[in-house]
Amino acid sequence: MSNDNVFSLFFFVTLFTCLVAAIAQDGHIFLPSQLNQDNSLSSSSSYAAADSKLNQRPVIGILSHPGDGSSGRLSNVSDVSYIAASYVKFVESGGARVIPLLYNESPQNLNKKLDLVNGVLFTGGWATSGPYLQTLQYVFKKALERNDAGDHFPVLGLNLGGNLLIKIVADQGDVLETFNASSLLSYLQLWSSANDEGSLYQRFPSDLLSLLSIETLVLHNHKYAITPRKLQYNRNLGNFFDILATSTDRDDKIFVTTARGKNYPVTVNLWQPEKNAFEWATSLKAPHTENAVRVTQSTANFFVSEARKSSNKPNAQEVRDNLIYNYQPTYGGAAGKGYDQVYLFQ
Numbered sequence: 001m002s003n004d005n006v007f008s009l010f011f012f013v014t015l016f017t018c019l020v021a022a023i024a025q026d027g028h029i030f031l032p033s034q035l036n037q038d039n040s041l042s043s044s045s046s047y048a049a050a051d052s053k054l055n056q057r058p059v060i061g062i063l064s065h066p067g068d069g070s071s072g073r074l075s076n077v078s079d080v081s082y083i084a085a086s087y088v089k090f091v092e093s094g095g096a097r098v099i100p101l102l103y104n105e106s107p108q109n110l111n112k113k114l115d116l117v118n119g120v121l122f123t124g125g126w127a128t129s130g131p132y133l134q135t136l137q138y139v140f141k142k143a144l145e146r147n148d149a150g151d152h153f154p155v156l157g158l159n160l161g162g163n164l165l166i167k168i169v170a171d172q173g174d175v176l177e178t179f180n181a182s183s184l185l186s187y188l189q190l191w192s193s194a195n196d197e198g199s200l201y202q203r204f205p206s207d208l209l210s211l212l213s214i215e216t217l218v219l220h221n222h223k224y225a226i227t228p229r230k231l232q233y234n235r236n237l238g239n240f241f242d243i244l245a246t247s248t249d250r251d252d253k254i255f256v257t258t259a260r261g262k263n264y265p266v267t268v269n270l271w272q273p274e275k276n277a278f279e280w281a282t283s284l285k286a287p288h289t290e291n292a293v294r295v296t297q298s299t300a301n302f303f304v305s306e307a308r309k310s311s312n313k314p315n316a317q318e319v320r321d322n323l324i325y326n327y328q329p330t331y332g333g334a335a336g337k338g339y340d341q342v343y344l345f346q
């Protein structure tokens with residue numbers, strides 16, 4: 001045999017031995033990644049025990065925001081409100097359904113819908129006062145009451161929604177400062193509490209976690225935020241929130257980008273997870289890399305996993321009658337700016 005032939009024979013025998021070894025375990029073929037990750041296998045089996053206690057049909061309420069979300073391109077009706085479809089897709093991708101909570105509907109309707117959901121999401125936007133703020137404040141209060149009454153009822157405030165929660169908890173108008181963070185791709189600096197049980201970042205795969213400070217995987221698009229020092233030294237905020245992550249703006253000023261309630265499942269997040277996978281306006285520069293999309297998915301998994309801990313199991317027909325599927329999204333992205341699709345309520 002020539003040297004080449006000996007080498008080929010050796011190669012194929014080795015390959016065959018490896019395949020047999022891989023197939024031999026339980027008759028299943030394990031991919032290399034599965035053979036190395038006992039980490040993920042063991043954590044999934046520890047979740048399995050708790051599965052029976054979880055609510056596997058979670059429903060999320062999303063509060064609508066005043067306007068058409070498209071600067072009048074879609075509707076100028078004065079009491080129109082909208083939910084960008086990206087938030088709905090975000091929730092759906094985590095395995096939950098959505099019921100729209102209209103900021104301007106009657107308190108009776110709002111209460112009825114709040115009884116049908118397992119958590120609420122406050123979106124980005126521009127409105128910081130008036131009926132929108134009042135309704136957001138009301139829904140937040142109801143969410144805290146639900147937790148006080150023993151249900152696990154998560155709240156996720158994204159961008160403006162998060163900033164409003166910070167202002168409400170602070171009970172002080174001027175805790176936010178201006179930052180240079182409009183359409184800014186960012187790194188995240190994780191704080192030690194990011195490792196706490198039940199926190200957003202604890203749900204990220206470990207390789208993705210370590211990339212957050214190396215790759216710009218999140219988009220900030222806001223002019224206001226709070227400094228870590230102010231959050232910690234404001235008595236109300238310091239008592240309520242732990243800081244999970246900070247980012248740096250264009251002027252090297254550091255702001256809190258993720259905070260989490262110490263005693264309530266409330267998460268405030270200034271970067272916008274829904275955009276990486278679901279918004280395509282070129283002016284915004286949302287990152288669309290595979291890792292950026294994994295950030296979206298991990299965040300959705302986190303939020304919906306929190307909602308599964310809610311024991312609220314409402315009447316199935318009432319849920320269906322109120323789902324966002326009773327509305328059709330409208331394409332608003334043809335202008336190449338703003339949201340790609342919005343649900344309009346008018």
Ligand SMILES: *[C@@H]1O[C@H](CO)[C@@H](O)[C@H](O)[C@H]1NC(C)=O
Binds near residue numbers: 072074075076
């Ligand atoms: C709303 O008003 C603006 C300004 O007058 C106009 O350009 C736009 O076409 C209107 N939108 C609709 C949907 O009619």
Ligand SMILES: *[C@@H]1O[C@H](CO)[C@@H](O)[C@H](O)[C@H]1NC(C)=O
Binds near residue numbers: 250
């Ligand atoms: C924001 O940062 C950019 C780039 O560093 C700078 O040109 C701009 O003046 C800053 N804007 C404000 C409002 O400070």
